[in-house]
Amino acid sequence: PAALENRISKKELRNPDRPSTIVDTSAKVLKLALKQIEFVVQENVRLRAENLKLAQNKTPDGKIVYTYSDPNIQAKFTPPSDSSSTDGTLDFLYNANINTTQYWKRTPPIIGAKKSFLDIYSNDKRLTINGKKRYTVEQNAPEFGLRLQLRTIYGITSQKLYTGPGISFDFKRYNLLAYSYYNITDNKWQYAVGVNYDLIRF
Structure with missing residues (x-):
């Protein structure tokens, strides 16, 4: 994948004194808040044709x-x-005839996690995008996530059914969770917290 140049962090975006960038322009045109934008790709398209008859x-x-x-x-x-x-x-x-394809693939193959890519190219071999015949950008997965859940668990060993609300917080490969569940058999509430880490993500 082609590396994105002129990166700007979310921390820098919150600085009111920073110079305006293409991110600000995109937010204004699309009527978005800066926090809604995941990334911006600026395509520099160049056509070179020689010895046309x-x-x-x-x-x-x-x-x-x-x-x-x-x-x-x-x-x-x-x-x-x-x-x-x-x-x-x-x-x-x-007529530029630029094609944009969004797709996923596993990296590394077979056992790797699914990653999303944006591929930009033209059928016209005379056209280059950011200096390349084909320009590929890896789309970053969200690093944070918060979920409110209703959990139902059946204990195979205890042969008991538990149900109740929970909250789950995702950060990269980590998942922090806290939940309470009602033990139907014993007629009482119980509580638990835990941390999960993705060794392999499909």
């Missing part, structure tokens, strides 16, 4: 023009009316 044509009024056309480019060059004139013109139209 021009066709000579004559307009209805008798002027000579030179044209070029392919599935992506339509161009027309009208030469100056004479050697001392500067009224020559070039009309140019380009």
